[in-house]
Amino acid sequence: MTEEIIIKVGYLGPPGTYSHQAAIQQFREYESQLNTTVIYKPQKSISSCFTSVQDGTVDYSLVPFENSSNGQVVLTYDLFRDWFTNSLSESAKNVVQTEIPKFKVISEQFVPIHHNLITFSKDIKKITKIYSHPQVWTQCRRFLSDYELDNNIKVEKLDTSSTSKAVENLLSIKDDNERETTAAIASSTASEIHNVPIKLANVEDFHGNTTRFLCLGLKGGEKKFTLNITPETNENKISDHKMHLLTFIIKNNDNFGSLCDILAKFKKYNLNLQTITTRPSVDRAWQYVFFVEVWDNKEKTALSSCIEELEPLVVELSVNAIQKMLDYSKKNFVILLTFCSSMFSSPTKIILSFRTKELSKRYIHVNKTGKEGGNNRLKLTFDPSAVIISNHQIYSDWFFIWFLAYLNNCSDHFFIVMKKSLKKIPILGYGMTNYNFVFLSRNWELDKNYMIKQFNTIKTISDKFWMLIFPEGTNMSHSNRIKSHKFAAKNDLPKQDCVLLPRIKGLYVACKELAPNTTKIIDFTIGYSEHGKDEMAQDIFTLWKIYILGESPQHVSILVDEFDLKKELPSIDWSGSEDFVPTEEEERELNTMNIWINEKWEKKEKDMDYYYKTGQFNEGEEEQFEIDLKLNSSWEIVYVYLPSFVLVPVIGSVWALTKYLMS
Numbered sequence: 001m002t003e004e005i006i007i008k009v010g011y012l013g014p015p016g017t018y019s020h021q022a023a024i025q026q027f028r029e030y031e032s033q034l035n036t037t038v039i040y041k042p043q044k045s046i047s048s049c050f051t052s053v054q055d056g057t058v059d060y061s062l063v064p065f066e067n068s069s070n071g072q073v074v075l076t077y078d079l080f081r082d083w084f085t086n087s088l089s090e091s092a093k094n095v096v097q098t099e100i101p102k103f104k105v106i107s108e109q110f111v112p113i114h115h116n117l118i119t120f121s122k123d124i125k126k127i128t129k130i131y132s133h134p135q136v137w138t139q140c141r142r143f144l145s146d147y148e149l150d151n152n153i154k155v156e157k158l159d160t161s162s163t164s165k166a167v168e169n170l171l172s173i174k175d176d177n178e179r180e181t182t183a184a185i186a187s188s189t190a191s192e193i194h195n196v197p198i199k200l201a202n203v204e205d206f207h208g209n210t211t212r213f214l215c216l217g218l219k220g221g222e223k224k225f226t227l228n229i230t231p232e233t234n235e236n237k238i239s240d241h242k243m244h245l246l247t248f249i250i251k252n253n254d255n256f257g258s259l260c261d262i263l264a265k266f267k268k269y270n271l272n273l274q275t276i277t278t279r280p281s282v283d284r285a286w287q288y289v290f291f292v293e294v295w296d297n298k299e300k301t302a303l304s305s306c307i308e309e310l311e312p313l314v315v316e317l318s319v320n321a322i323q324k325m326l327d328y329s330k331k332n333f334v335i336l337l338t339f340c341s342s343m344f345s346s347p348t349k350i351i352l353s354f355r356t357k358e359l360s361k362r363y364i365h366v367n368k369t370g371k372e373g374g375n376n377r378l379k380l381t382f383d384p385s386a387v388i389i390s391n392h393q394i395y396s397d398w399f400f401i402w403f404l405a406y407l408n409n410c411s412d413h414f415f416i417v418m419k420k421s422l423k424k425i426p427i428l429g430y431g432m433t434n435y436n437f438v439f440l441s442r443n444w445e446l447d448k449n450y451m452i453k454q455f456n457t458i459k460t461i462s463d464k465f466w467m468l469i470f471p472e473g474t475n476m477s478h479s480n481r482i483k484s485h486k487f488a489a490k491n492d493l494p495k496q497d498c499v500l501l502p503r504i505k506g507l508y509v510a511c512k513e514l515a516p517n518t519t520k521i522i523d524f525t526i527g528y529s530e531h532g533k534d535e536m537a538q539d540i541f542t543l544w545k546i547y548i549l550g551e552s553p554q555h556v557s558i559l560v561d562e563f564d565l566k567k568e569l570p571s572i573d574w575s576g577s578e579d580f581v582p583t584e585e586e587e588r589e590l591n592t593m594n595i596w597i598n599e600k601w602e603k604k605e606k607d608m609d610y611y612y613k614t615g616q617f618n619e620g621e622e623e624q625f626e627i628d629l630k631l632n633s634s635w636e637i638v639y640v641y642l643p644s645f646v647l648v649p650v651i652g653s654v655w656a657l658t659k660y661l662m663s
């Protein structure tokens with residue numbers, strides 16, 4: 001039996017606060033993991049969110065850090081400051097450092113803040129007293145002053161420890177008149193939890209009002225878990241996560257230009273500062289603790305070198321890497337697709353085989369104790385960063401690859417390079433644009449600059465990614481095969497029947513741009529069991545058939561191979577240097593890579609040919625792994641879509657009705 005993992009998460013309580021929302025946002029994905037329980041523990045104050053991490057009552061805590069309209073949350077900064085200066089004074093007293101455990105910032109969560117006027121009152125014009133958290137007053141300033149002016153009333157604003165507590169206060173009012181004249185400002189969740197109605201929704205001054213929360217833990221604390229939520233940072237060691245929070249006190253702050261000397265170091269190393277905040281150090285008048293948020297630059301060593309040079313200029317320095325927020329909506333999307341496919345379509349099995357035994361040993365693990373038949377028995381451990389290439393058979397090949405990314409726990413970092421025309425697909429196209437997919441227009445000059453821009457955006461969003469690109473550019477069809485044959489004849493290339501000739505330019509730009517993060521290529525070859533060489537999979541599995549009639553492929557066979565571009569193509573510069581590349585050099589690199597990809601596609605042609613003849617990719621003795629196309633746990637769909645649960649029956653009914661009308 002594997003040991004049960006319990007994650008205790010603190011947040012500013014009671015339930016229904018924005019901090020609660022941030023905590024759920026951060027840990028939701030672990031709720032559905034096997035052997036893992038997440039316990040949310042409401043705290044009385046932001047201060048106890050800190051102390052409960054320190055004394056081990058919780059493993060993590062979420063604290064509000066800054067708001068998009070009213071800036072830094074001073075209280076949180078002061079608590080950070082206290083922790084920082086306390087550990088300083090302890091070290092000065094020569095007390096063993098471990099007495100004050102060092103906190104660590106693990107990640108950030110952005111929570112959209114929509115405030116509501118919540119009250120039992122039948123006439124909101126009578127409200128003269130409002131309870132809320134102090135941060136709310138500045139976020140609803142305009143609303144409050146308009147309200148006072150319009151109703152010629154002076155409203156008494158009473159601070160509470162949290163917004164949800166404000167609503168709770170309304171429940172304890174016994175006097176009818178007081179109930180009529182008192183309100184709270186809080187989230188819709190707080191209104192639901194305490195069952196007090198919202199009388200005015202969205203009373204915040206700015207649309208897009210968002211609070212950034214930080215998730216705190218202890219240095220070394222994550223060792224308790226096997227969860228991969230924390231970047232590997234040790235004290236003063238830089239992780240490859242991009243945003244870092246540095247905390248320090250300047251050494252000779254009375255000296256002329258001492259702050260300037262510090263800033264010059266960031267400039268020297270090309271490090272982009274996001275914010276600088278100071279708080280009084282308290283120990284000494286006019287001495288400050290500095291908080292600097294800095295983006296690491298491309299060469300991961302820049303920040304380390306900068307910190308080395310900063311050390312003589314500061315009293316002490318603490319470094320925290322802040323993991324970028326994960327885009328759960330992508331994972332949710334693949335979860336929804338998988339759920340719908342497993343519920344409403346004919347069952348699909350993915351049959352994975354590997355080019356070599358060594359690859360299968362490395363990337364697939366069979367857990368003998370898992371549920372028989374369920375995917376819990378299988379774990380994929382491919383690199384979380386890679387360019388994924390594949391032959392293209394049907395429109396929805398990408399779904400099966402995204403599903404593998406889901407099993408590999410990296411479906412949040414999934415991107416696809418696809419034809420621009422797919423942007424026009426209703427709903428899906430809109431979603432794909434939001435998912436930062438890369439759309440090509442097949443005009444090299446336009447595409448090249450756009451791709452570079454898009455890849456750079458992706459790199460700032462995520463350190464890790466699976467970037468799927470179909471080098472064939474379009475899927476296999478009779479007409480595309482004829483075009484490919486003509487092109488082959490003209491360019492003296494072999495005629496291929498099972499795959500189309502690969503195109504090089506998009507692949508080249510993708511590999512070059514992403515090389516600073518990864519030079520790994522994972523190569524999939526996809527075959528569908530229900531057709532032979534002369535029938536096209538796209539004619540059998542039309543979108544109509546898959547999505548409306550629910551007829552999915554029974555067996556999707558995928559052969560896995562992998563390469564490292566640095567080893568495969570050492571004559572190409574994979575350093576990611578942004579120096580100007582002369583056209584002749586680019587031309588040479590393109591040719592080199594073109595020869596390489598054509599060789600790989602010739603191999604693919606042979607693999608596909610073998611597959612059509614035998615129904616499998618490997619010659620007999622190699623192991624094949626069958627994976628049911630379904631969720632690891634059916635509960636995942638409930639956790640993920642609980643808020644929008646009503647939509648599922650609606651979509652389901654529309655789908656069932658369409659199917660009924662069509663049959």
Ligand SMILES: O=C(O)C(=O)Cc1ccccc1
Pocket residue numbers: 012016017018019020064113133135136161162163164211
């Ligand atoms: O009181 C809450 O709900 C909190 O989590 C603190 C807070 C208050 C207002 C905006 C964001 C966070």
